[in-house]
Amino acid sequence: MAFSSSCSSVKAVNSRWTFPSPSPSSRFAVIPAFLHRRYATSVKLTATSAALKTVEQTTLTENNKFSTVGSDSDEYNPTLPKPRILVAEKLGEAGVNLLREFGDVDCSYDLSPEDLKKKVAESDALIVRSGTKVTREVFEAAKGRLKVVGRAGVGIDNVDLQAATEHGCLVVNAPTANTVAAAEHGIALLASMARNVAQADASIKAGKWERSKYVGVSLVGKTLAVMGFGKVGTEVARRAKGLGMNVISHDPYAPADRARALGVDLVSFDQAISTADFVSLHMPLTPATKKVFNDETFSKMKKGVRLINVARGGVIDEDALVRALDAGIVAQAALDVFCEEPPSKDSKLIQHENVTVTPHLGASTKEAQEGVAIEIAEAVVGALRGELSATAVNAPMVDPEVLSELTPYIVLAEKLGRLAVQLASGGKGVQSIRVVYRSARNRDDLDTRLLRAMITKGIIEPISDSYVNLVNADFIAKQKGLRISEERMVVDSSPEYPVDSIQVQILNVESNFAGALSDSGDISIEGKVKYGVPHLTCVGSFGVDVSLEGNLILCRQVDQPGMIGQVGHILGEQNVNVNFMSVGRTVLRKQAIMAIGVDEEPDNKTLERIGGVSAIEEFVFLKL
Numbered sequence: 001m002a003f004s005s006s007c008s009s010v011k012a013v014n015s016r017w018t019f020p021s022p023s024p025s026s027r028f029a030v031i032p033a034f035l036h037r038r039y040a041t042s043v044k045l046t047a048t049s050a051a052l053k054t055v056e057q058t059t060l061t062e063n064n065k066f067s068t069v070g071s072d073s074d075e076y077n078p079t080l081p082k083p084r085i086l087v088a089e090k091l092g093e094a095g096v097n098l099l100r101e102f103g104d105v106d107c108s109y110d111l112s113p114e115d116l117k118k119k120v121a122e123s124d125a126l127i128v129r130s131g132t133k134v135t136r137e138v139f140e141a142a143k144g145r146l147k148v149v150g151r152a153g154v155g156i157d158n159v160d161l162q163a164a165t166e167h168g169c170l171v172v173n174a175p176t177a178n179t180v181a182a183a184e185h186g187i188a189l190l191a192s193m194a195r196n197v198a199q200a201d202a203s204i205k206a207g208k209w210e211r212s213k214y215v216g217v218s219l220v221g222k223t224l225a226v227m228g229f230g231k232v233g234t235e236v237a238r239r240a241k242g243l244g245m246n247v248i249s250h251d252p253y254a255p256a257d258r259a260r261a262l263g264v265d266l267v268s269f270d271q272a273i274s275t276a277d278f279v280s281l282h283m284p285l286t287p288a289t290k291k292v293f294n295d296e297t298f299s300k301m302k303k304g305v306r307l308i309n310v311a312r313g314g315v316i317d318e319d320a321l322v323r324a325l326d327a328g329i330v331a332q333a334a335l336d337v338f339c340e341e342p343p344s345k346d347s348k349l350i351q352h353e354n355v356t357v358t359p360h361l362g363a364s365t366k367e368a369q370e371g372v373a374i375e376i377a378e379a380v381v382g383a384l385r386g387e388l389s390a391t392a393v394n395a396p397m398v399d400p401e402v403l404s405e406l407t408p409y410i411v412l413a414e415k416l417g418r419l420a421v422q423l424a425s426g427g428k429g430v431q432s433i434r435v436v437y438r439s440a441r442n443r444d445d446l447d448t449r450l451l452r453a454m455i456t457k458g459i460i461e462p463i464s465d466s467y468v469n470l471v472n473a474d475f476i477a478k479q480k481g482l483r484i485s486e487e488r489m490v491v492d493s494s495p496e497y498p499v500d501s502i503q504v505q506i507l508n509v510e511s512n513f514a515g516a517l518s519d520s521g522d523i524s525i526e527g528k529v530k531y532g533v534p535h536l537t538c539v540g541s542f543g544v545d546v547s548l549e550g551n552l553i554l555c556r557q558v559d560q561p562g563m564i565g566q567v568g569h570i571l572g573e574q575n576v577n578v579n580f581m582s583v584g585r586t587v588l589r590k591q592a593i594m595a596i597g598v599d600e601e602p603d604n605k606t607l608e609r610i611g612g613v614s615a616i617e618e619f620v621f622l623k624l
């Protein structure tokens, strides 16, 4: 158990960190802009095809855009066989034409898994939508020939990313071209549900004329809660305002000023669902949003609420929705997405008379499909040429030596990002991140891009369905409106280790744990690697020392004897194993922070009991 004094001061920052340019002599393929020369020398991702262009020198320009400079000797050679591109699901013609200019294109739809495996063994690239499962077996069957998988759309849950990475196969997607289509489909479902269009259509086709049965509800003046104020949610809100609706939104990570500019109030989850007449879902499916619409949350909704889902089926507990519909809490639901797709024919939800369904049509407009087709064709051709793709979603291979040195710091960086974002409580939104590295190394001996990418990953992944890696971290951060500034302090420690400590600050944001705020009012945490293991060493201005394994409980309390015993006792009674515990304080017998590493996740009752200990002023449970 460690008692620490307050954290090291970060007042004087020695230098702004700029990115080193790779040496002209370094040669590497495909992903270099994000890699320091030390990482780059043995990177191989998609370079084995004879048609690929090897990138010799790459620099990160001042405004953080990628630029690549090709080597003359390895230019694309038209006398060599063209790359083969397998298009396994219907793709817009403009995209197919683009692909044909570059490679031999085989459009083969509705392939059985066996046929897909045979075909990929002869393909350099594969393009799919959400209907094709690109499994580990597919990558194995490709025997290293497959260099890039293009997902013509946003969600890549049908591609085994881990297997792709292990097989050195880049995966790219098309994240923006179907945003408007998805938003328009949300609005179509909203309006048609309110006026019973689908039910009335079926009725009249069945020979009936039921005018009084299908009296609808008006949209004007009603409150719409947009759950998730990202790309699609924003477009839905904009359109709903045009229909005269009062739009509120819940998104703990969206900037309030972006919402305000559209006349949308960002509110808490409970406020959104309890005041809305219509609730439209636009959040990603993450562990935090899985079945977030369940018996408990439905019971908080206004009786007669109407629900629209064009996000992912898994955010709703479908059985609970059936119960809420039967009980009249939810008057109607309009659903484009389901837990299982296609859903079973006799599903009670699908058959419910107050439910309107479409077969995952959100992205299915001619315009969106043409846009997606072009976006994905350009990304796939770029990858085959050896260029860096801004929409790459899986990790490139990195020199094992470099990785092994940086691995504990990579883990530390990701965990610090993950912890910091969980300490933000929304309000103004997470927008500005400041990272301070303390290191004894010269600037040229340490490239922080991998660390920055992992901090970005830690911050973004718990709050979105974006996959963040070395290749796409800057792109995603920019897309999310995150500004990440890096600063460096040269410290007098051993240059044998790449980094002495990493401090992550989230600026101008409210926190659910006031003890994590620094003197300047920003969320601030710091960590170190000790004996190869990442440790949290500072929370706000309190020094602590806790190994970052399992989960973490932070308590701020009056500094007095017996606190460790009391909390340890409560956890012990619930069989929650404490793996590390540390107390830090600023002034003796005033305030202290207790950081407790736990292997298991304590239940709510246990956490309430901890909160009930009289000397504990606040506490928070954080998943690592």
Ligand SMILES: NC(=O)c1ccc[n+]([C@@H]2O[C@H](COP(=O)([O-])OP(=O)(O)OC[C@H]3O[C@@H](n4cnc5c(N)ncnc54)[C@H](O)[C@@H]3O)[C@@H](O)[C@H]2O)c1
Binding pocket: 154, 155, 175, 178, 179, 182, 227, 228, 229, 230, 231, 232, 233, 250, 251, 252, 253, 254, 282, 283, 284, 285, 288, 289, 310, 311, 312, 336, 337, 360, 361, 362, 363, 364, 462, 463, 464, 465, 466
């Ligand atoms: N039906 C379709 O065909 C179709 C088409 C496109 C997108 N989608 C789906 O729509 C969803 C949104 O897509 P997007 O492109 O707008 O993504 P996005 O990443 O731009 O936006 C998602 C937003 O959700 C927010 N969020 C994260 N956790 C949240 C939480 N717990 N509560 C509230 N908000 C939370 C994020 O901060 C972000 O602003 C995704 O699930 C995507 O897969 C479906």
Ligand SMILES: O=C(O)[C@H](O)COP(=O)(O)O
Binding pocket: 129, 130, 131, 152, 153, 154, 155, 156, 178, 360, 361, 362, 363, 364
């Ligand atoms: O993730 C997406 O882009 C949407 O859900 C659409 O998927 P689709 O391209 O398979 O229609």
